[in-house]
Amino acid sequence: xxxxxxxxxxxxxxxxxxxxxxxxxxxxxxxxxxxxxxxxxxxxxxxxxxxxxxxxxxxxxxxxxxxxxxxxxxxxxxxxxxxxxxxxxxxxxxxxxxxxxxxxxxxxxxxxxxxxxxxxxxxxxxxxxxxxxxxxxxxxxxxxxxxxxxxxxxxxxxxxxx
Numbered sequence: 254x255x256x257x258x259x260x261x262x263x264x265x266x267x268x269x270x271x272x273x274x275x276x277x278x279x280x281x282x283x284x285x286x287x288x289x290x291x292x293x294x295x296x297x298x299x300x301x302x303x304x305x306x307x308x309x310x311x312x313x314x315x316x317x318x319x320x321x322x323x324x325x326x327x328x329x330x331x332x333x334x335x336x337x338x339x340x341x342x343x344x345x346x347x348x349x350x351x352x353x354x355x356x357x358x359x360x361x362x363x364x365x366x367x368x369x370x371x372x373x374x375x376x377x378x379x380x381x382x383x384x385x386x387x388x389x390x391x392x393x394x395x396x397x398x399x400x401x402x403x404x405x406x407x408x409x410x411x412x413x414x415x
Contacts, residue, residue, distance in 0.1 A: 281350065288345040308338030 261267065293305045307323045315331030327334050377386045383397040393400055 280353070281346075284346050284349050284353075285342075287349065288342050292345055293342060305338035305341050308336075308341065310335040310337065 289306070297305060309324045309327060311319050311321065311327060311332050311334055313333040315327065315333075317330055319327075319332070321327035321330060321332060324334065324336060324338070376389055378389050378391075379385070380387050380394040380397060380399065380401065382399040383394060385394060385396040387394055387396070387401075391401060392403075
């Protein structure tokens with residue numbers, strides 16, 4: 254059973270998943286810092302000096318009783334609160350992470366899709382008598398030995414059209 258576990262653990266998918274989780278956790282920390290330290294202070298200024306971290310509603314007061322200057326003070330007093338500011342920060346974090354993941358998936362899809370170009374000219378055709386695949390330039394079928402009708406080439410068609 255230990256050998257099976259070793260085989261499972263060193264498979265490429267498991268290692269890729271582990272690397273993804275580790276990078277995702279680190280990315281989450283960076284995004285939380287971006288939201289908390291970079292985005293919410295200017296948004297707070299735009300909304301009249303509101304500090305989103307300390308935006309909360311007291312449902313049940315603790316001891317000592319309200320008012321509480323900060324969310325931490327309310328939690329230290331044992332108050333029951335609805336933490337609206339923490340939720341707003343989490344929504345900002347989610348939007349940033351989801352947008353970053355969208356950009357990553359979009360880039361990966363662009364890399365995976367082959368560039369569309371003109372289709373290569375055909376190299377085989379079907380014999381009208383035995384329906385075997387034969388080279389496009391063949392004048393006789395190698396399977397049934399039938400003479401093949403002359404098919405007009407694109408060059409010949411353009412010469413007769415003009």
